[in-house]
Amino acid sequence: MINKNIVIVGGGPAGLEAARTLRNAGLTPILLEGSDRLGGHLLEWDSLFPSNQKASEVLESLTADLEGIKWFTNSKVEEISRIKDIYLVRTSSGYTFQANAVLLTTGFSLFNATLKQELGYGIYDRVITNADMERYFATGEHPCIHEPKTIGFVHCVGSRDEKICNRACSKVCCATAIKQACHIKEKFPLAQVYCFYMDLRMFGRGWEDMYYNAQTKYGIRFVRGRVCEVSEGMDATLNIKAEDTLLGKPIRMKMDLLVLMSGIRPRKDTEDIASNLHIELGTDGFYSPRDPFIRTNESSNEGIFLAGTCTGPATLPETFSSARSAAARIIEYLESK
Amino acid sequence: MIITDFGYCLAPSNAVKVDKTTDWRFEKLCALESDVLKCIGCGSCTAVCSAGHFSQMNLRQCILSLSRGQWEKSVRSLSRCMLCGKCLMVCPRGINTRHLILSICRIYCPGEGGSNA
Numbered sequence: 001m002i003n004k005n006i007v008i009v010g011g012g013p014a015g016l017e018a019a020r021t022l023r024n025a026g027l028t029p030i031l032l033e034g035s036d037r038l039g040g041h042l043l044e045w046d047s048l049f050p051s052n053q054k055a056s057e058v059l060e061s062l063t064a065d066l067e068g069i070k071w072f073t074n075s076k077v078e079e080i081s082r083i084k085d086i087y088l089v090r091t092s093s094g095y096t097f098q099a100n101a102v103l104l105t106t107g108f109s110l111f112n113a114t115l116k117q118e119l120g121y122g123i124y125d126r127v128i129t130n131a132d133m134e135r136y137f138a139t140g141e142h143p144c145i146h147e148p149k150t151i152g153f154v155h156c157v158g159s160r161d162e163k164i165c166n167r168a169c170s171k172v173c174c175a176t177a178i179k180q181a182c183h184i185k186e187k188f189p190l191a192q193v194y195c196f197y198m199d200l201r202m203f204g205r206g207w208e209d210m211y212y213n214a215q216t217k218y219g220i221r222f223v224r225g226r227v228c229e230v231s232e233g234m235d236a237t238l239n240i241k242a243e244d245t246l247l248g249k250p251i252r253m254k255m256d257l258l259v260l261m262s263g264i265r266p267r268k269d270t271e272d273i274a275s276n277l278h279i280e281l282g283t284d285g286f287y288s289p290r291d292p293f294i295r296t297n298e299s300s301n302e303g304i305f306l307a308g309t310c311t312g313p314a315t316l317p318e319t320f321s322s323a324r325s326a327a328a329r330i331i332e333y334l335e336s337k
Numbered sequence: 338m339i340i341t342d343f344g345y346c347l348a349p350s351n352a353v354k355v356d357k358t359t360d361w362r363f364e365k366l367c368a369l370e371s372d373v374l375k376c377i378g379c380g381s382c383t384a385v386c387s388a389g390h391f392s393q394m395n396l397r398q399c400i401l402s403l404s405r406g407q408w409e410k411s412v413r414s415l416s417r418c419m420l421c422g423k424c425l426m427v428c429p430r431g432i433n434t435r436h437l438i439l440s441i442c443r444i445y446c447p448g449e450g451g452s453n454a
């Protein structure tokens with residue numbers, strides 16, 4: 001089996017973890033990353049809930065030892081073709097790799113918040129996204145964050161919204177909103193921080209504790225209602241509209257900073273790759289596993305495996321587990337050949 | 338007639354007896370306008386409502402009340418609606434709210450401008 005080739009497409013957390021697991025099992029996986037750095041979305045995040053560990057530390061431990069993994073950056077996959085049992089993976093860097101198995105760990109893209117025009121991202125300076133907020137936490141700099149007095153977090157932006165053709169929940173943004181709300185409150189203790197939610201989905205281990213601490217330790221105020229209109233006043237503060245559905249009344253508020261929790265969407269190239277490889281997509285636009293319980297790492301096409309958020313929203317621990325189980329499944333598959 | 342004052346009186350129960358309130362009107366509404374079942378109670382419609390700023394008009398609450406059989410008060414508030422359609426623009430479940438409002442009026446207050454559907 002040692003001379004069988006495995007190509008992993010995508011050098012984010014799932015790809016790196018799967019590559020490490022396969023390498024530890026004595027194989028030599030080939031890891032292809034389209035951008036110029038390994039790490040995927042971990043590169044853009046400052047800290048991780050619920051423990052607040054730095055994303056850079058997690059990334060360091062993932063990339064500390066790449067011995068035995070053949071990894072390539074700036075290698076976007078352009079085409080994958082099949083001759084009998086062998087896949088040929090052609091990259092933008094001009095190489096073609098032979099593979100007995102291909103693992104897709106292509107991940108997700110963050111919802112483009114400018115598409116929800118009524119929320120004003122890209123129109124009003126003080127409307128930012130969760131990704132901008134992480135950048136601010138990492139660098140301490142943002143042109144529009146100066147001692148804000150009222151800060152609002154808007155949940156479910158680009159998720160649970162038929163108007164942008166996505167009914168699905170992104171799973172991790174409730175926890176991210178609460179993590180960021182507590183962080184910003186630490187930075188500006190005098191600010192009043194609000195979270196506007198439709199349902200709070202704090203299902204993970206330790207997440208309800210985050211919620212509890214946000215209420216009791218940080219005094220974050222939770223409003224059950226969806227922010228659906230934002231406008232800017234002459235003094236550049238934002239006017240927002242929502243209904244406080246528990247109170248049963250429309251509310252109007254002024255905000256100095258509004259943070260949109262952009263959700264998890266399939267990458268643009270998902271459809272192309274799916275039709276290129278004849279693998280099925282779910283109605284949510286993510287790759288479908290062969291069955292939802294047991295063969296979660298297999299696609300509908302033999303020899304093509306799936307791991308991480310290319311099969312739908314997932315937390316980071318779930319992504320790592322799915323990468324390791326994909327590696328185990330690939331080894332079983334190659335041994336059976 | 339002299340009523341003896343016992344120093345207390347019996348107040349009618351404030352609780353909604355949801356199991357006793359399924360009524361034919363809501364079932365008819367669901368059959369005619371299944372959109373009503375999609376509402377997730379987010380309040381976007383109420384937040385942007387042109388009428389809600391000045392009156393009790395609250396579409397979210399109205400939909401919820403109807404499903405609980407509490408229709409008298411909520412249907413009355415719909416008379417404030419101007420059918421401007423802002424609620425339709427924001428609804429994350431894509432409910433055709435204006436059409437829904439008209440259907441509610443047809444079923445719950447026939448003869449008041451609506452035809453007796």
Ligand code: SF4
Pocket residue numbers: 155156157159160168169170171172173174175199200201261263
């Ligand atoms: S996790 Fe929370 S914020 Fe994110 S889409 Fe789901 S309900 Fe909305």
Ligand code: SF4
Pocket residue numbers: 382385386387388389394396417418419420421422423424425434435
């Ligand atoms: S259509 Fe009626 S309910 Fe909807 S926003 Fe306009 S006034 Fe309000």
Ligand code: SF4
Pocket residue numbers: 375376377378379380381382383396397424427428429430431432434
């Ligand atoms: S906007 Fe739509 S989903 Fe939200 S409360 Fe109104 S009708 Fe229901």
